[in-house]
Amino acid sequence: MPNRTVFFVSDGTGITAETFGNSIMAQFPAKHRHIRRPFIDTQEKAEHVVKEINQLALQEGQRPIVFLTLAKNDVRDLLSEQCNALVLDMFRTFVEPIEIELGVKSNHRVGRFSDVAKSQEYHDRIEAINFSLAHDDGQSARNLAEADVILVGVSRCGKTPTSLYLAMQHGIKAANCPLIPEDFERDSLPTMLKPHKRKCFGLTIDADRLSQIRNERRPGSKYAALENCRAEINEAERMMKREGIAWLSSTHKSIEEIATTILRDIRPDRLIY
Amino acid sequence: MPNRTVFFVSDGTGITAETFGNSIMAQFPAKHRHIRRPFIDTQEKAEHVVKEINQLALQEGQRPIVFLTLAKNDVRDLLSEQCNALVLDMFRTFVEPIEIELGVKSNHRVGRFSDVAKSQEYHDRIEAINFSLAHDDGQSARNLAEADVILVGVSRCGKTPTSLYLAMQHGIKAANCPLIPEDFERDSLPTMLKPHKRKCFGLTIDADRLSQIRNERRPGSKYAALENCRAEINEAERMMKREGIAWLSSTHKSIEEIATTILRDIRPDRLIY
Structure with a gap:
């Protein structure tokens, strides 16, 4: 199995997501290269990361795996849509079913630690x-x-x-x-x-x-x-x-x-x- | 919005999953009660937890939210199928698309920290x-x-x-x-x-x-x-x-x-x- 590069893109520190993402990647035998891109909280920064991911995909001849934890919709959409990668959206995946269950919208708070x-x-x-x-x-x-x-x-x-x-x-x-x-x-x-x-x-x-x-x-x-x-x-x-x-x-x-x-x-x- | 009880059920410490799950629950305004059930690695222990969850659902008149991080299929299936709860399977949700992407099966390793x-x-x-x-x-x-x-x-x-x-x-x-x-x-x-x-x-x-x-x-x-x-x-x-x-x-x-x-x-x- 070829090793993939794994990106963790977050609008906060991304620590929580990366620790959790690592435990998921640990389910697979290969040693993957991890790249962390924290504090991605504007469209401009997101575009920069998209470019980096797509360049790497070309260089390595295979698409990276990208874990996202982004609260802002515009930044998130930009990355989900424009990356040549397997994009796993760690927030939306769980936030949406909970929104339905509770009958309320989430507050899209950026980062677990902001204001903390x-x-x-x-x-x-x-x-x-x-x-x-x-x-x-x-x-x-x-x-x-x-x-x-x-x-x-x-x-x-x-x-x-x-x-x-x-x-x-x-x-x-x-x-x-x-x-x-x-x-x-x-x-x-x-x-x-x-x-x-x-x-x-x-x-x-x-x-x-x-x-x-x-x-x-x-x-x-x-x-x-x-x-x-x-x-x-x-x-x-x-x-x-x-x-x-x-x-x-x-x-x-x-x-x-x-x-x-x-x-x-x-x-x-x-x-x- | 009524507060829900949130369970974290894991076959390891469940720390990674709970920290991540907390950052998801923090997207919602209410203060939820959290219950951790670590080291659930046999069917017997799983049945005990199912009983606890279902009793609580009855008592509170609303179903709890249950985050699972379980590597073993039998334990996981038992909980997903028998709980009267919103069950969010944190492992399978991400492990399956990665299995498809990499063309290999995951190794179902129990717990991020075992053997560590x-x-x-x-x-x-x-x-x-x-x-x-x-x-x-x-x-x-x-x-x-x-x-x-x-x-x-x-x-x-x-x-x-x-x-x-x-x-x-x-x-x-x-x-x-x-x-x-x-x-x-x-x-x-x-x-x-x-x-x-x-x-x-x-x-x-x-x-x-x-x-x-x-x-x-x-x-x-x-x-x-x-x-x-x-x-x-x-x-x-x-x-x-x-x-x-x-x-x-x-x-x-x-x-x-x-x-x-x-x-x-x-x-x-x-x-x-």
Whole structure:
């Protein structure tokens, strides 16, 4: 199968559409070249993109695939009609059946994120990012009562990227706190966690994988040794079990999958932004 | 217009589909209730969701809107056929025309992120997040040569969330470094930035907005005073201009819009993950 060039044309950032379009193209084996054309919000800019697409179609001897997310009718029509390409209109395809269902017209708002910078929702997301950063790696017990969730687990099991993802994508105030050898010696949760146990969520990981990750950081260290990893993980799991903290393994999961599972438990119907 | 309940049913996390679906629902004025049902990958789970949807349709006296992203045919058919709802199949709608265009069948891969946790691409993203964290707020000059971009600007102009977003969403190693009063007194860029000037990208912001943001942090401080904000911003813009650093204003832009603009400049055809 010949590889096609895939265009994402949007009048906003096009990020949402491109991420979704990528998951569709991932259903096909070939490696496609992706070209993003954001902020296409006038006829003039649209004409420029049409020219680019048609030139490429000629050059490559096959038509590109073009994903559109354009709210404005004139810009959209120009691209749908004049491109020598398979044009997939991501907006109209779904907006029209919903218009019929609801019996109202859509408002043709340009871009998911326009005006968003001043909204409460956006403000909360930025606050959540700041909160998660300030409460990364058990840095601060201050305001921990405000946390929506506190991720716990041994060092390098995936707490930090998951916390930041929860904050950035979902506006969740996610703190994280490591379980370290000193905690296991004292045989007790870190003191800062005790008042917030019901908000804790555990991450664990296979010892092999943890050792591999730690070796990238500190090659050949005791910290990274397989035996040490195994011992820490056993202690951590024992402690979480005893304290009634639910946990999941990050070994074969992406941060998106971990975050979705956590959300399902703590806020099943939480809106995504 | 009566509000509808909107379901997102996926055999993976459903995050991509839900984010995209939200941008479609945002075209309609009402505030819809969203319910996410991730990891629906068996007929049994699908039957459970069908029951839930149909009960809700009865209860509310109107049919819900259901967005599906399901790769497996049996699960998908069950939901499309048995739900008393407006069912929008986000996958089939676009996958089928592409199959025809390319002359091949799609591989019906479940979930965009399955198997992703072990891929190079995913590894690079996690590396980028770690890099951006380690190089937040000018913390470290170490390995700065590895940065894809270094955001500069006065304190609280939006550098940190933008850096983390670039890392998390695009796998970009984004450092950031503040321009502070001491730099303006010396009338010189921070020393750590000098060898990397061509990778620097500036953020600026309106003085009113900056003062407002800083006042949330340190109410009534000199740091937050409008006059002080105005002076710092003037100095920073003057310095960036002199050093030939491109910049944009974050005042009315979301981090997504800022990131997209930066990407367009530094890597126009960068793949999104």
